[in-house]
Amino acid sequence: MASQLRLRDLLASLANSDCDFVVIGSSALVLQGWDVVPSDLDLFVPSDEVDGIRQLLEVGEHQAVWVRDGEARRVEVETDRGPVDLYLDVSGDLTYERVERDAVAVMIGADELSVKVGSLAHVRDMRAAVGRPPVPADAVRPAEKGGAPRVVAIDGPAGAGKSTVTRSVARSLGFTYLDTGAMYRSVTLVVLEQRADPDDHARIGEIADSTEIDFDGERVLIGHRDVTSLIRSAEVTKATPHIAAYPEVRAAMVKRQRQLFSQGGYVAEGRDTGTVVAPDAPLKIYLTATPEERARRRSLETHELLADVLAAIEERDRLDSVRELSALKPAKDAVVLDTTGRSIDEVVEEIVKLARDRGIV
Numbered sequence: 001m002a003s004q005l006r007l008r009d010l011l012a013s014l015a016n017s018d019c020d021f022v023v024i025g026s027s028a029l030v031l032q033g034w035d036v037v038p039s040d041l042d043l044f045v046p047s048d049e050v051d052g053i054r055q056l057l058e059v060g061e062h063q064a065v066w067v068r069d070g071e072a073r074r075v076e077v078e079t080d081r082g083p084v085d086l087y088l089d090v091s092g093d094l095t096y097e098r099v100e101r102d103a104v105a106v107m108i109g110a111d112e113l114s115v116k117v118g119s120l121a122h123v124r125d126m127r128a129a130v131g132r133p134p135v136p137a138d139a140v141r142p143a144e145k146g147g148a149p150r151v152v153a154i155d156g157p158a159g160a161g162k163s164t165v166t167r168s169v170a171r172s173l174g175f176t177y178l179d180t181g182a183m184y185r186s187v188t189l190v191v192l193e194q195r196a197d198p199d200d201h202a203r204i205g206e207i208a209d210s211t212e213i214d215f216d217g218e219r220v221l222i223g224h225r226d227v228t229s230l231i232r233s234a235e236v237t238k239a240t241p242h243i244a245a246y247p248e249v250r251a252a253m254v255k256r257q258r259q260l261f262s263q264g265g266y267v268a269e270g271r272d273t274g275t276v277v278a279p280d281a282p283l284k285i286y287l288t289a290t291p292e293e294r295a296r297r298r299s300l301e302t303h304e305l306l307a308d309v310l311a312a313i314e315e316r317d318r319l320d321s322v323r324e325l326s327a328l329k330p331a332k333d334a335v336v337l338d339t340t341g342r343s344i345d346e347v348v349e350e351i352v353k354l355a356r357d358r359g360i361v
């Protein structure tokens, strides 16, 4: 995908700069905790308004504007020079010619202004310049909604014991269990059933938006159809990390998960719950175990050959860890629990105690 190449180029440039903040598009903002209507924060300004803005910024056509470091920090990206906060739309027509110290280039085209790079202060100024309120009416930082949601986030790689542990913790706390993996699996099932073209991001995004996923006790439903076993097939398991890497799919799932979490009282298992979906969750657990142990558990469960399961788990870990969006990693403030050689009960007890100690229940 061309946009990914551009992102890589940009990251390479950032490695040599002191730039702290770059806006990478509305979907990144949504993903990172800004519940905004994407088109509201995107400054796709109609051509008749562009002149005024160009004057304001004192730039001519196709000229770069250098925007100073912003005030907000949302996404952290590891670069060679350390972590950089990054939001940037790589799907638009921006050309990042260069990135300089403390600043980022914003390109202004002949009749379209696609500013998505810079500080939020800058975004506010730009909005004011086109007569919009400085902050979108519906832009809300989750933290400002009245405290952190009562959510326990349990993330980690496949086979670390997440499902059993998460269910059990939910039961002990009297919270609702949410299996976010089942959501990504359900979207993948529909993509496979409809034989959607994997290059057709719009179509896959549509499927993610329109697939009605429900949980009914142990059952997973798409509409009224029980897909509990279908989503666990080897084919779906193999394809899910690929589908889960689509920004459109992640945006749709993250949005739904946040809607559920906003009610509070959830214990959720996933890959990015603590890092992306609920960064304000008062308890984040990263559950892990050695690949061999994880493969051994899975193989006992599924009766597949241990070597095959190990290879599949390692491949899934790799895909989940290298993707650009919401890569599998512990949140900075997560409690990392290695379950190798430990019993489920022991792990559950530890998490429940942490939840009690933190006043979540």
Ligand code: C5P
Pocket: 158, 180, 181, 182, 184, 185, 240, 241, 242, 244, 245, 269, 270, 271, 272, 273, 316, 320
């Ligand atoms: O947890 P489970 O094994 O059911 O997840 C299936 C796949 O769904 C994972 O390998 C991962 O690619 C994807 N997933 C994800 N983000 C989540 C949960 C699952 O990308 N929060």
